[in-house]
Amino acid sequence: xxxxxxWAVVAGVGPGTGASVARRFAxxxxxxxxxxxxxxxxxxxxxxxxAGGKAIGISTDTSDGKSVKAxxxxxxxxxxxxxxxxxxxxxxxxxxxxxxxxxxDEEFESGWEANxxxxxxxxxxxxxxxxxxxxxxxxxxxxxxxxxxAMKGSALCASFAAGKFAMRAVAQSLARxxxxxxxxxxxxxxxxxxDIERTKEYKFDHPEAKIKPEAIxxxxxxxxxxxxTCFTNEIDIRPAVEKW
Amino acid sequence: xxxxxxWAVVAGVGPGTGASVARRFAxxxxxxxxxxxxxxxxxxxxxxxxAGGKAIGISTDTSDGKSVKAxxxxxxxxxxxxxxxxxxxxxxxxxxxxxxxxxxDEEFESGWEANxxxxxxxxxxxxxxxxxxxxxxxxxxxxxxxxxxAMKGSALCASFAAGKFAMRAVAQSLARxxxxxxxxxxxxxxxxxxDIERTKEYKFDHPEAKIKPEAIxxxxxxxxxxxxTCFTNEIDIRPAVEKW
Amino acid sequence: xxxxxxWAVVAGVGPGTGASVARRFAxxxxxxxxxxxxxxxxxxxxxxxxAGGKAIGISTDTSDGKSVKAxxxxxxxxxxxxxxxxxxxxxxxxxxxxxxxxxxDEEFESGWEANxxxxxxxxxxxxxxxxxxxxxxxxxxxxxxxxxxAMKGSALCASFAAGKFAMRAVAQSLARxxxxxxxxxxxxxxxxxxDIERTKEYKFDHPEAKIKPEAIxxxxxxxxxxxxTCFTNEIDIRPAVEKW
Amino acid sequence: xxxxxxWAVVAGVGPGTGASVARRFAxxxxxxxxxxxxxxxxxxxxxxxxAGGKAIGISTDTSDGKSVKAxxxxxxxxxxxxxxxxxxxxxxxxxxxxxxxxxxDEEFESGWEANxxxxxxxxxxxxxxxxxxxxxxxxxxxxxxxxxxAMKGSALCASFAAGKFAMRAVAQSLARxxxxxxxxxxxxxxxxxxDIERTKEYKFDHPEAKIKPEAIxxxxxxxxxxxxTCFTNEIDIRPAVEKW
Numbered sequence: 021x022x023x024x025x026x027w028a029v030v031a032g033v034g035p036g037t038g039a040s041v042a043r044r045f046a047x048x049x050x051x052x053x054x055x056x057x058x059x060x061x062x063x064x065x066x067x068x069x070x071a072g073g074k075a076i077g078i079s080t081d082t083s084d085g086k087s088v089k090a091x092x093x094x095x096x097x098x099x100x101x102x103x104x105x106x107x108x109x110x111x112x113x114x115x116x117x118x119x120x121x122x123x124x125d126e127e128f129e130s131g132w133e134a135n136x137x138x139x140x141x142x143x144x145x146x147x148x149x150x151x152x153x154x155x156x157x158x159x160x161x162x163x164x165x166x167x168x169x170a171m172k173g174s175a176l177c178a179s180f181a182a183g184k185f186a187m188r189a190v191a192q193s194l195a196r197x198x199x200x201x202x203x204x205x206x207x208x209x210x211x212x213x214x215d216i217e218r219t220k221e222y223k224f225d226h227p228e229a230k231i232k233p234e235a236i237x238x239x240x241x242x243x244x245x246x247x248x249t250c251f252t253n254e255i256d257i258r259p260a261v262e263k264w
Numbered sequence: 265x266x267x268x269x270x271w272a273v274v275a276g277v278g279p280g281t282g283a284s285v286a287r288r289f290a291x292x293x294x295x296x297x298x299x300x301x302x303x304x305x306x307x308x309x310x311x312x313x314x315a316g317g318k319a320i321g322i323s324t325d326t327s328d329g330k331s332v333k334a335x336x337x338x339x340x341x342x343x344x345x346x347x348x349x350x351x352x353x354x355x356x357x358x359x360x361x362x363x364x365x366x367x368x369d370e371e372f373e374s375g376w377e378a379n380x381x382x383x384x385x386x387x388x389x390x391x392x393x394x395x396x397x398x399x400x401x402x403x404x405x406x407x408x409x410x411x412x413x414a415m416k417g418s419a420l421c422a423s424f425a426a427g428k429f430a431m432r433a434v435a436q437s438l439a440r441x442x443x444x445x446x447x448x449x450x451x452x453x454x455x456x457x458x459d460i461e462r463t464k465e466y467k468f469d470h471p472e473a474k475i476k477p478e479a480i481x482x483x484x485x486x487x488x489x490x491x492x493t494c495f496t497n498e499i500d501i502r503p504a505v506e507k508w
Numbered sequence: 509x510x511x512x513x514x515w516a517v518v519a520g521v522g523p524g525t526g527a528s529v530a531r532r533f534a535x536x537x538x539x540x541x542x543x544x545x546x547x548x549x550x551x552x553x554x555x556x557x558x559a560g561g562k563a564i565g566i567s568t569d570t571s572d573g574k575s576v577k578a579x580x581x582x583x584x585x586x587x588x589x590x591x592x593x594x595x596x597x598x599x600x601x602x603x604x605x606x607x608x609x610x611x612x613d614e615e616f617e618s619g620w621e622a623n624x625x626x627x628x629x630x631x632x633x634x635x636x637x638x639x640x641x642x643x644x645x646x647x648x649x650x651x652x653x654x655x656x657x658a659m660k661g662s663a664l665c666a667s668f669a670a671g672k673f674a675m676r677a678v679a680q681s682l683a684r685x686x687x688x689x690x691x692x693x694x695x696x697x698x699x700x701x702x703d704i705e706r707t708k709e710y711k712f713d714h715p716e717a718k719i720k721p722e723a724i725x726x727x728x729x730x731x732x733x734x735x736x737t738c739f740t741n742e743i744d745i746r747p748a749v750e751k752w
Numbered sequence: 753x754x755x756x757x758x759w760a761v762v763a764g765v766g767p768g769t770g771a772s773v774a775r776r777f778a779x780x781x782x783x784x785x786x787x788x789x790x791x792x793x794x795x796x797x798x799x800x801x802x803a804g805g806k807a808i809g810i811s812t813d814t815s816d817g818k819s820v821k822a823x824x825x826x827x828x829x830x831x832x833x834x835x836x837x838x839x840x841x842x843x844x845x846x847x848x849x850x851x852x853x854x855x856x857d858e859e860f861e862s863g864w865e866a867n868x869x870x871x872x873x874x875x876x877x878x879x880x881x882x883x884x885x886x887x888x889x890x891x892x893x894x895x896x897x898x899x900x901x902a903m904k905g906s907a908l909c910a911s912f913a914a915g916k917f918a919m920r921a922v923a924q925s926l927a928r929x930x931x932x933x934x935x936x937x938x939x940x941x942x943x944x945x946x947d948i949e950r951t952k953e954y955k956f957d958h959p960e961a962k963i964k965p966e967a968i969x970x971x972x973x974x975x976x977x978x979x980x981t982c983f984t985n986e987i988d989i990r991p992a993v994e995k996w
Contacts, residue, residue: 085613120685121635125573128628132620136670140616147609159504173680181677182624189669192661197608199504200470215493226444228492235494242486248472248504249459250479255499260403260443260492329857364929365879369817372872376864380914384860391853417924426868429921433913436905441852647992687992688958703981714932716980723982730974736960736992737947738967743987748891748931748980 026103026156027052029095031082031142032111036216037165039064040233041108042075044241049105050074052095056081082111082138092145104149105156106244109142110165111135116179123179131183139164139190147198154202159251161204161244164191165236168211168264195253204251206243210236211258226261270347270400271296273339275326275386276354280460281409283308284477285352286319288485293349294318296339300325326355326382336389348393349400350488353386354409355379360423367423375427383408383434391442398446403495405448405488408435409480412455412508439497448495450487454480455502470505514591514644515540517583519570519630520599524704525653527552528721529596530563532729537593538562540583544569570599570626580633592637593644594732597630598653599623604667611667619671627652627678635686642690647739649692649732652679653724656699656752683741692739694731698724699746714749758835758888759784761827763814763874764843768948769897771796772965773840774807776973781837782806784827788813814843814870824877835885838976839878842897843870848911855911863915871896871922879930886934891983893936893976896923897968900943900996927985936983938975942968943990958993 028045031054032038038060042051046068053061053075061077068075076098080091113134116127143162150160169177170184191207198205213219215230224230236257243252258264272289275298276282282304286295290312297305297319305321312319320342324335357378360371387406394404413421414428435451442449457463459474468474480501487496502508516533519542520526526548530539534556541549541563549565556563564586568579601622604615631650638648657665658672679695686693701707703718712718724745731740746752760777763786764770774783778800785793785807793809800807808830812823845866848859875894882892901909902916923939930937945951947962956962968989975984990996 185677425921433917
């Protein structure tokens with residue numbers, strides 16, 4: 021049964037993890053879905069509303085502080101006096117894989133824009149709202165969707181790894197600053213290929229070699245329900261058959 | 265509602281995490297509880313049976329291969345043809361904190377006995393049973409209760425840290441060998457003081473500074489329910505107010 | 509005795525580690541010292557030249573690609589046909605320590621500018637030169653001066669930690685891409701307060717609680733001399749009495 | 753030129769790293785070489801003595817506390833009033849690689865015996881001697897030869913990984929307890945195949961794909977010379993072409 025009193029906000033909504041997270045959190049909350057292009061959030065916004073949930077989409081570029089500010093002004097009007105229960109930062113940005121000496125400034129910077137700067141703007145927008153909600157049934161939660169690249173800087177992946185390492189630093193710092201204030205911050209290391217339309221071309225021998233985005237969403241929901249005496253701040257998630 | 269068809273086994277059952285894990289898994293499975301001293305498992309065995317669940321206790325010293333072998337022979341008789349759904353290794357052993365040059369051989373060895381050797385014997389006993397059960401509703405699961413000492417060797421803690429580091433090595437190795445075979449192996453880093461009778465003397469400023477064992481049990485149950493496309497192999501768990 | 513045939517370049521030269529590294533490498537190489545403000549490199553440039561070595565200073569903002577490009581055009585003219593033996597990226601940037609919600613965009617970004625973007629520009633400039641010099645007595649070397657903040661995101665330190673985590677990602681990625689091509693890349697975790705004029709105010713109980721910059725320089729020189737069969741890619745350096 | 757006043761002790765001497773470390777430290781110190789079988793230390797003892805250095809060999813099983821005790825009683829007689837400058841624990845033990853369920857108790861235990869228990873006995877024997885020598889030219893040093901298996905528990909390698917993880921725990925704990933007392937403790941991650949007679953069968957495409965033991969010895973010597981304001985507690989060492 022969904023309470024319409026509280027909201028969840030998901031940044032980075034496309035056909036994969038973001039949409040699944042939105043669907044899962046929409047079972048309990050109204051959801052605000054942020055993406056650069058409306059085409060990315062419209063199908064899932066419509067789907068949730070058609071199914072009796074409540075969803076809105078706001079076109080937002082999280083790497084741009086002004087865009088994030090405008091998005092949250094709009095969101096707070098929509099929310100009225102309702103509280104923010106959860107915030108998921110699921111923006112991954114481009115995955116640039118090429119020789120280091122061939123990287124353009126813009127390509128290198130893209131990892132930071134999505135995973136560092138964007139995480140910063142989003143966190144500064146949601147944390148004041150989450151801090152107001154520490155008496156809710158479930159502790160207010162901020163989850164960052166990260167990747168194996170947060171743990172290991174592989175050859176040819178300097179841009180993405182720099183961004184994901186930075187995201188992990190921000191997540192750790194926020195967990196330590198805001199945990200004692202009642203906000204649950206999680207760095208989620210998604211280690212594997214997500215099973216969506218776009219990744220159909222990636223063929224594996226094993227039928228369960230890709231991660232189901234619904235399962236990630238379920239894990240995120242579980243993390244959100246953990247009580248204050250039992251916070252998980254870092255979790256890894258991968259298919260059983262993944263090499264790591 | 266407990267299915268009597270499948271079992272869970274918990275090694276290291278006392279008044280804290282072990283008892284809570286036993287209670288939680290007993291909602292769905294028959295449970296076998298292992299501890300050196302019957303006094304440690306008897307109260308919880310009685311409690312579960314009185315509440316309509318099914319529990320047995322077997323006196324076992326996990327650091328002794330023969331004792332583990334005997335325990336599992338007895339357990340398999342009890343199980344009949346039933347399957348093993350989950351195994352939790354929750355043996356912590358003594359926590360010895362003293363100057364390194366004052367450690368006796370026996371004190372130093374105690375960290376290994378509980379966390380290395382014991383984990384080995386238990387894993388060798390449960391894995392063949394878990395491997396038979398990969399078509400169950402939830403993937404068969406092996407969880408190791410670990411500690412912050414698995415991540416950092418602090419001064420005066422060489423024995424415990426050596427044991428927990430070794431446990432983490434075993435957990436990682438098993439996750440990589442048996443994950444592709446359908447068994448879910450988890451290293452759970454419990455970072456904080458468990459809130460039980462014995463730790464009442466540890467006073468903290470904050471009322472929620474200790475970890476509730478029921479919340480750990482709940483996390484373990486959640487981990488058990490993760491599908492094969494979404495395994496978590498390492499998780500940390502701590503109170504919101506913990507310094508780390 | 510300095511060979512005038514090969515050069516070393518040090519970015520981030522002030523009174524501490526940068527100056528000591530410059531002095532040490534100037535025993536064997538001509539050195540080019542980069543800093544935003546000439547006042548930062550002039551004393552050490554003069555000192556090295558007065559002592560019979562060869563040093564030049566180039567005013568450079570490593571976070572600005574054009575500035576780095578101009579600096580290396582000037583440097584290559586100075587070098588003539590000489591080769592580049594070593595490059596040390598020692599730019600730390602501002603250390604901002606404040607509540608996350610009080611961070612300005614500019615303050616948050618400063619960690620990345622110095623440690624991410626600056627490391628990128630510097631690396632793109634030096635790697636083509638280092639790659640030409642893989643037959644030298646000592647493998648060509650690129651060292652990043654990093655910090656404990658590269659390993660742990662502490663509360664109130666999101667900006668600096670994000671930058672240093674990103675720097676570590678870049679260093680790892682470059683070590684993996686360019687190691688097999690003969691370039692030695694090192695991430696050096698300096699864990700402690702450097703013993704310089706500016707840190708005199710930091711009083712410790714122990715007389716050796718601060719890191720001597722000359723000792724860091726000596727370690728960097730040693731790393732530079734490691735042969736291709738024995739590369740160290742990550743090293744930590746701290747005072748004996750440091751807590752960690 | 754060897755000073756006969758101070759000694760170094762190396763446990764785990766065979767034809768590879770141990771012999772090279774012995775040769776290097778014998779340039780400055782008298783050396784005591786420990787190995788189970790005299791055949792392992794005799795050639796290098798003879799070589800060092802023939803070259804004008806001073807070396808003795810003592811047959812020792814480091815996993816046996818009595819054997820270690822007897823060895824150090826003999827050693828201290830040889831040393832007379834001389835001091836101990838450095839101790840290198842280079843015992844690796846068997847590398848068992850096989851399916852976990854096929855491991856015998858003895859095979860699993862072997863990783864601990866060499867890397868955990870042996871490191872304990874050796875450390876308890878050398879630390880009291882090292883602590884007497886903190887005013888020497890170079891801080892007294894205890895180095896553990898470790899491996900990549902200390903950082904990652906790979907499939908089929910549970911025994912070796914458990915031992916090396918435990919060794920890392922002990923090294924960290926000792927570094928934190930004895931660093932402030934002036935003893936330099938190092939965990940050295942040797943990541944690659946050592947280039948010795950026994951590994952000739954391992955063929956790689958690249959001529960420098962194996963680690964030269966002399967280069968490891970040189971790194972160990974350098975670590976020994978680091979001053980108290982600049983201790984390295986963990987270092988990795990690998991061939992430039994190694995995948996990691």
